[in-house]
Amino acid sequence: MRAHRDRRYIPRFQRTTILLGILCVVVLIVVVQLWLLTATMNAYLGGERDLLLAALIVSALCFALNLGLLRYVYKLDR
Amino acid sequence: MSVRDPDELSVPPDGRPASEQPQWRKDFPIDWPQDTYISRRELGKFLVLTSFAFVVGQAWIWIKGWFGRAPKWPVTKIGRVSEISVGETLLFHYPDKLHPRLLVRASEHELLAYDQKCTHLSCPVIAEVDKSIFYCPCHHGTFDLKTGRVISGPPPRPLPKVKLRVQGDEIFAVGVEDRMS
Structure with missing residues (x-):
């Protein structure tokens, strides 16, 4: 009986390359979030209230994206 | 003869064969590619945690903005018109000493x-x-005297304007207006 192989094996050096690519994307997203935080604080100190909720939603979406990418990395290892 | 997964072999960082490695490395073999992989994965975890911290910061600003109550500005006498000549300035504190x-x-x-x-780093202007300007000596920021808007330098926002009311000879401060532009 042939052993059932339902998972494609990814060699470690390929996983490392994938991880490096994901890290680059995560770093970019975190930098965008940092800029968003400073811009939001500047708007708040200037009395703007309309932008705050939109900024929070965008930041939360960035975090969700980062979380999804991290989840994919852990999925690779299983 | 079983074939070992090449991922399982220990690869020293200098790339030389195991027989040429120093004794301590033979005694404490570390799978360097795996170590590299794990440390980069841990960096990814840390970055995602940082991302979450930024979301918490955004949420805090939003909460402060929408649920913080608008301040009630007191009406405070700050001086007399006759005591200030044209071109002179008067330092006062409103609404409190801070x-x-x-x-x-x-x-x-x-x-x-x-x-x-x-509005850059809180130096006194x-x-x-x-010259019809406010000048900040710390980082050479300048603001327009008439409008408080930034003319040059690093300040990101105009100076908050204090609302005044003049009754006869007396000058009262009645509020402060934060502005983005």
Whole structure:
């Protein structure tokens, strides 16, 4: 009986390359979030209230994206 | 003869064969590619945690903005028109001692008051009435005297304007206006 192989094996050096690519994307997203935080604080100190909720939603979406990418990395290892 | 997964072999960082490695490395073999992989994965975890911290910061600003109550500005007498000549300034605190403000008599009938703290890094600004500017000596920021708007330098926002009311000879501060532009 042939052993059932339902998972494609990814060699470690390929996983490392994938991880490096994901890290680059995560770093970019975190930098965008940092800029968003400073811009939001500047708007708040200037009395703007309309932008705050939109900024929070965008930041939360960035975090969700980062979380999804991290989840994919852990999925690779299983 | 079983074939070992090449991922399982230990690869020293200098790339030389195991027989050429120093004794301590033979005694404590570390799978270097795996170590590299794990440390980069841990960096990814840390970055995602940082991302979450930024979301918490955004949420805090939003909560402060929408649920913080608008301040009730007191009406405070700050001086007399007759005590300030044209071109002179008066330092006062409004609404409390933590908030220094500058009153400027720009012309015979023009009284202006702004926050004295520069919007860059809170250095006290100096009114130069002859040049019609407020000047921040810390990082050479300049603001327009009439409007409080940024003319040059690193300040990101105009100076908050203090609302004034003149009753006879007396000058009252009645509120502060934060502005983005």
